[in-house]
Amino acid sequence: MASVFETPQFEAFVKYGALSLAKMLNMSLLTGVVRMAKGSFANKEDYKSSGRLSPDELKAKLATPDPFLERIRRCHLNDMENIPPFILTGLFFVLAANPTLDSCNWHFRIFLASRILHSICYILALPQPSRLLCFTVGFVTTCSMLLRAIAAVW
Amino acid sequence: MASVFETPQFEAFVKYGALSLAKMLNMSLLTGVVRMAKGSFANKEDYKSSGRLSPDELKAKLATPDPFLERIRRCHLNDMENIPPFILTGLFFVLAANPTLDSCNWHFRIFLASRILHSICYILALPQPSRLLCFTVGFVTTCSMLLRAIAAVW
Amino acid sequence: MASVFETPQFEAFVKYGALSLAKMLNMSLLTGVVRMAKGSFANKEDYKSSGRLSPDELKAKLATPDPFLERIRRCHLNDMENIPPFILTGLFFVLAANPTLDSCNWHFRIFLASRILHSICYILALPQPSRLLCFTVGFVTTCSMLLRAIAAVW
Numbered sequence: 001m002a003s004v005f006e007t008p009q010f011e012a013f014v015k016y017g018a019l020s021l022a023k024m025l026n027m028s029l030l031t032g033v034v035r036m037a038k039g040s041f042a043n044k045e046d047y048k049s050s051g052r053l054s055p056d057e058l059k060a061k062l063a064t065p066d067p068f069l070e071r072i073r074r075c076h077l078n079d080m081e082n083i084p085p086f087i088l089t090g091l092f093f094v095l096a097a098n099p100t101l102d103s104c105n106w107h108f109r110i111f112l113a114s115r116i117l118h119s120i121c122y123i124l125a126l127p128q129p130s131r132l133l134c135f136t137v138g139f140v141t142t143c144s145m146l147l148r149a150i151a152a153v154w
Numbered sequence: 155m156a157s158v159f160e161t162p163q164f165e166a167f168v169k170y171g172a173l174s175l176a177k178m179l180n181m182s183l184l185t186g187v188v189r190m191a192k193g194s195f196a197n198k199e200d201y202k203s204s205g206r207l208s209p210d211e212l213k214a215k216l217a218t219p220d221p222f223l224e225r226i227r228r229c230h231l232n233d234m235e236n237i238p239p240f241i242l243t244g245l246f247f248v249l250a251a252n253p254t255l256d257s258c259n260w261h262f263r264i265f266l267a268s269r270i271l272h273s274i275c276y277i278l279a280l281p282q283p284s285r286l287l288c289f290t291v292g293f294v295t296t297c298s299m300l301l302r303a304i305a306a307v308w
Numbered sequence: 309m310a311s312v313f314e315t316p317q318f319e320a321f322v323k324y325g326a327l328s329l330a331k332m333l334n335m336s337l338l339t340g341v342v343r344m345a346k347g348s349f350a351n352k353e354d355y356k357s358s359g360r361l362s363p364d365e366l367k368a369k370l371a372t373p374d375p376f377l378e379r380i381r382r383c384h385l386n387d388m389e390n391i392p393p394f395i396l397t398g399l400f401f402v403l404a405a406n407p408t409l410d411s412c413n414w415h416f417r418i419f420l421a422s423r424i425l426h427s428i429c430y431i432l433a434l435p436q437p438s439r440l441l442c443f444t445v446g447f448v449t450t451c452s453m454l455l456r457a458i459a460a461v462w
Contacts, residue, residue: 014404015461084392095159096168153169250322307323
């Protein structure tokens with residue numbers, strides 16, 4: 001008897017779930033790179049040269065983070081609001097809603113693509129409604145799986 | 155042989171886990187609605203009329219987000235601090251602690267109710283300790299499941 | 309036939325996943341304690357004595373949160389960026405990558421230790437690169453499991 005973890009649906013879930021997490025974890029790396037490049041940090045101990053900065057200079061630097069860095073942070077936060085819920089929803093969807101492999105693949109692929117494009121729109125500050133559109137596609141995909149899972153156990 | 159995913163405990167987990175996620179995802183919708191209603195956005199490209207705003211006006215708008223919007227954001231962040239941990243804890247609880255169906259149902263129902271009431275208290279700015287009480291009930295429910303799961307595998 | 313949930317690998321996952329969540333949930337408690345101790349809150353209804361504060365005093369208090377509290381919040385946010393992804397990755401790793409028990413135990417232990425030490429470095433403001441090092445060890449551990457899971461289903 002094949003366990004649920006050996007079904008192609010579960011394999012698709014692991015594949016796209018892991019890729020979504022990898023996409024989100026990359027935001028941490030990007031934050032680190034931009035912090036270094038801009039010399040903008042959130043903590044006094046992060047300023048290597050803090051000994052050479054006067055207390056007032058340090059205070060001013062901590063109070064005015066770089067605007068591009070803040071943009072990266074908002075983009076990361078948006079991932080955190082959407083990617084873990086997607087993965088938890090995907091787990092419910094695969095285990096409870098008995099979806100076809102095609103249904104799984106397309107939900108997962110559309111979500112992943114929408115989140116990658118969302119970050120590109122966000123980071124490059126592309127004109128709206130490009131970012132809103134990407135967000136909405138990913139959000140609706142998650143809702144679609146969530147409703148299927150709720151319907152299956154109601 | 156019934157798989158663990160066909161037990162009523164797992165069904166209860168999927169049901170209340172999915173409803174908790176739906177509650178949390180609604181905060182994104184609410185944020186969007188309030189942003190539109192208040193005309194308060196976090197990015198310059200989100201201001202449709204940004205062409206008509208002087209750079210100083212735009213800067214001032216970005217620097218002073220609407221207080222009610224900030225309240226919604228704090229409420230959403232509190233959900234993010236509590237709902238994904240609840241679902242992951244629920245997974246450990248159901249799979250490892252061998253709980254009765256009643257124990258599952260009551261843990262899950264109390265948690266979901268506490269989070270819905272928490273958001274109502276937060277958004278309406280009801281006098282304390284109403285919000286603190288809601289938070290505490292949900293938090294203790296999660297801790298109760300977490301301790302049962304840890305005890306089961308220790 | 310032993311189900312995957314009765315393997316020692318899955319038990320190790322539940323144990324260290326639950327301990328990681330417990331570590332993260334403690335940040336909420338710590339935030340509460342520091343808010344009380346410092347009298348620094350994010351909402352007007354949280355000031356018990358708000359009736360005795362003038363509107364200007366209240367506004368000033370809300371606009372200038374305590375710096376130590378902000379540090380705790382950043383530490384909590386860093387946990388939220390890393391611990392749920394670790395647990396979701398661990399789930400993929402255990403279910404899809406067929407790891408040895410030793411591989412599970414060492415990935416999970418190193419991650420948990422790195423996050424506890426990260427919080428100590430953050431809260432005590434220890435000189436860099438102590439905090440960066442702790443972050444990096446936990447991050448690399450998660451990436452290692454994620455790559456194993458992706459490789460297993462590719």
